Every structure is written in structure tokens, then in C-alpha cells.
Amino acid sequence: MNAYVFPGQGAQFPGMGKDLYEGNEKAKELFEKANEILGFRITDIMFEGTAEELKQTNVTQPAVFLHSVILALTSDINPDMVAGHSLGEFSALVVSGALNFEDALRLVSKRAEAMQKACEINPSTMAAVLGLEDAKVEEICASIEDELVVAANYNCPGQLVISGSNKGIEIACEKMKEAGAKRALPLPVGGAFHSPLMEPAREELAAAIEGTTFSTPSCPIYQNVNAQPFTAPEDIKANLIAQLTSPVRWTQSVQAMIADGAVKFTECGPGKVLQGLVKKINRPTEVAGL
Structure with missing residues (x-):
């Protein structure tokens, strides 16, 4: 069975999507439709902008989504099955037919704005922890008193991203290193994504998701919050809302897809990050880019 996977924020690069726009009439139409929906020419930033301009959340999330979709x-x-890493879940929903292109882009834009606002309300950050068991990372996060720190992205064995308050992350990084982590380094992000600190964004996005029509997808989507396959629109909506304040269980999603018969994973979108993660989760699995 063929699994298609879609990357999230961080996969962007200057010039992304330009060859698609110039080489395919349908792609050009979709990009122009996106410019119209967003109210600014995101294609100008994607094709000609700097890495710094592409890093703005209100640009990054729609840009990665558009390139992938x-x-x-x-x-x-x-x-036969799909999954997306964080933001990539929206791309997976369009490709599987659960959401139409226009509605999904509006939700992605809303998500980016809501997350940006939540970051301003609760100054916070994330850090990558390499070389520790998941259980040890969770234990250290739980041991930090008076500050919020949680596991946010289970990317692959030995690579876990944590989210929390600025002070909490600083303390956690020291404790992770003391416990034997190869590395524990803060990431250049604007906030504690996939943690309870994103609650203001979750509330805002929930209203937008509830007001959007979802259809039954053509294949199961393995969702981030619990790494299980879903096809019922109401379940998909609930999981998508919970995603902002819950960890991305990518390791578990890939393992579940393999257990259910996936033999090849194809990454759709900018970069090769997910291909690398799949290989680290299960080395014999075949991976490719679209």
C-alpha cells in the first residue's frame, strides 16, 4: 500500500513552487486563486522572497500548504492512506478529498494568524532534544516546577521536540543534557506550538473548523493527535481542533501506517525531512519524493 505524507512548517525555501507555476497551467490557476483568497500575492514571496520573508508565520504556513497540495x-x-506533520495534516485532508482547496487554504491562513496571536499572548518557545528515550524526556518535562514544558513533536526515535515557557525550556535543556542528551537546543520559532499555551489559537481555529464543510475522504487519514486512521468527518474535525494543543505523534503515525500495510511513503511538498524521519523510524521502508 502507498502512503502519502505532507510536511509542515520549516520545510519552506526561497523559490519554492516557481517551477510548478511556470510549468503547469493547472498549478498556475491554483496559485492565482490562492493569491485572491489570501488577499496578497504569496507567490511573489514564495518565488522571489528571502528566507527571512518566508519565515513569517502568516506566509510560511500557506506557502508550505500550497506547494504540497x-x-x-x-x-x-x-x-491508500495519508498523513501530514502538523500543518501538513491540512494538505493531507485536501489530497484525500476531506476538504476542498479553497476552504483548507482559508483554515490554514486562519491557523497561522491565530498561532501568531497566541505567541504574542504567551511568549514561549520550543527545543529539539536528541539522543534520549521518549519516556526520559517526558519525565524531565513533568519534573519542572512552576513552568510549563511538554513533549510536542515525536519525530522519530531519539528525536523529540519540547514546547514551553521560555524559562521552562531553558531549565529543561540543561536537565536533558545532564541526563545524557546528545543535544538539547532551543529552536528559532515564535512560540510553544502543540502545547497548552496554544489554547487561544485552538479556540479561534475551532470556530472556523466547525463552520467548514468536511467530506468523507477517499482513504484513511492518520491524524497527529493519536496516530490512528480516521474517515468520519466529525472525528477528523475534532482531531484537527485538538491538534494545536496536543503533541504531533509522528513516530507512532508512521508505525501505525506500516502495521496497516504501508510499504512505500511518498513525501509531497518542499524538502525531504519526512523521508528522513520515516527511514529513522523503519529503515527497510521505501521512501520517495513526488
Whole structure:
């Protein structure tokens, strides 16, 4: 069975999507439709902007989404199952037919704005922890008193990202190193994504998701919050709302897809990050880019 996976924030690069726009009429139409929906020419920033300009949350999230979805929609693909890493879950929902392109882009734009606002309300950050068991990382996070620190992204064995208050992350990084982590380094992000500190964004996004029509997808989508396959629109909505304040269980999602018969993972979108993670989760699995 063929699994298609979609990257999240961080996969962007200057010039992304330009070849698609110039080489495919349908892609050009979709990009222009996106400019219209967003109310600014995101294509100008994607194709000609600097890495710094692309890093703004209100640009990054729609840009990665557009690159992934338009690449998939202009290719002849027939997934047996899909999954997306954080933001990538929205791309997976479009490609599987659970959401239409326009509605998904509006939700992605809303999500980016809501997350930006939540970051301003609760100054916070994230850090990557390499070389420790998941259980040890969780134990250290739970041991930090008076500050919030939680596991946020289970990317692959030995690579876990934590989220929390600025002071909490600083304390956690020291404790992780003392416990034997190869590295524990703060990430250049604007806030504690996938943690309870994103509650203001979750509330804002929940209203937008509830007001959007979802359909039954053509194949199961393995969702971040619990790494399980879903096809019922109401379940998909609930999981998508919970995603902002819950950890991304990527390791567990890939393991579940393999257990359910996935033999090949194809990454749709900018970069090769997910191909690398799949290989670290299960080395024999075949990976490819679209």
C-alpha cells in the first residue's frame, strides 16, 4: 500500500513552487486563486522572497500548504492512506478529498494568524532534544516546577521536540543534557506550538473548523493527535481542533501506517525531512519524493 505524507512548517525555501507555476497551467490557476483568497500575492514571496520573508508565520504556513497540495493535485496519485506533520495534516485532508482547496487554504491562513496571536499572548518557545528515550524526556518535562514544558513533536526515535515557557525550556535543556542528551537546543520559532499555551489559537481555529464543510475522504487519514486512521468527518474535525494543543505523534503515525500495510511513503511538498524521519523510524521502508 502507498502512503502519502505532507510536511509542515520549516520545510519552506526561497523559490519554492516557481517551477510548478511556470510549468503547469493547472498549478498556475491554483496559485492565482490562492493569491485572491489570501488577499496578497504569496507567490511573489514564495518565488522571489528571502528566507527571512518566508519565515513569517502568516506566509510560511500557506506557502508550505500550497506547494504540497498543488504538487499533489497536478500529479497522478492514488493514495491508500495519508498523513501530514502538523500543518501538513491540512494538505493531507485536501489530497484525500476531506476538504476542498479553497476552504483548507482559508483554515490554514486562519491557523497561522491565530498561532501568531497566541505567541504574542504567551511568549514561549520550543527545543529539539536528541539522543534520549521518549519516556526520559517526558519525565524531565513533568519534573519542572512552576513552568510549563511538554513533549510536542515525536519525530522519530531519539528525536523529540519540547514546547514551553521560555524559562521552562531553558531549565529543561540543561536537565536533558545532564541526563545524557546528545543535544538539547532551543529552536528559532515564535512560540510553544502543540502545547497548552496554544489554547487561544485552538479556540479561534475551532470556530472556523466547525463552520467548514468536511467530506468523507477517499482513504484513511492518520491524524497527529493519536496516530490512528480516521474517515468520519466529525472525528477528523475534532482531531484537527485538538491538534494545536496536543503533541504531533509522528513516530507512532508512521508505525501505525506500516502495521496497516504501508510499504512505500511518498513525501509531497518542499524538502525531504519526512523521508528522513520515516527511514529513522523503519529503515527497510521505501521512501520517495513526488
